[in-house]
Amino acid sequence: MPDATSLTPPTDTESAHRTGRSLVEYLPEGTEHRTGVWLADQRQRRDRLDVEQLRALAELGVEWAGSAV
Template identity: 40%
Template sequence: MEREGAHRPVPRGHAEEVVVDGKTEPVVVKLGVWVSNTKSRRDRLDADQLAALAALGMDWARPMTVRQPAPDSLCSPPVP
């Protein structure tokens, strides 16, 4: 996010090479797949996991507002 910006989408095929302590070669992380899978399964994440993702700047991890249905009197035709 620091390099690319907070609002740049990650294509599903994107991979990053990450240097891991104790490894001589960088490890390839399929970041696009991880983001895509995490977004599609966000309904199964708990509040702490969503908060951690939101703290990283991932707007899609913030709680969504739920629209309330209109009262029945507005949805039903008037009764004669």
């Protein structure tokens, strides 16, 4: 399963707020990643993420991760 390093910050044409469970990203190798489900799972488990993982998510623009660090 991909981790935070496989995610990239949204570009100008993408909405930073488009993080519902239905968000699917299509990767260059032709596969798809259900990013919305992955982010929802991370949020539910945020109390078990270490500081480094939360910091990485915050750097990607995940607002709830920044407030948890």
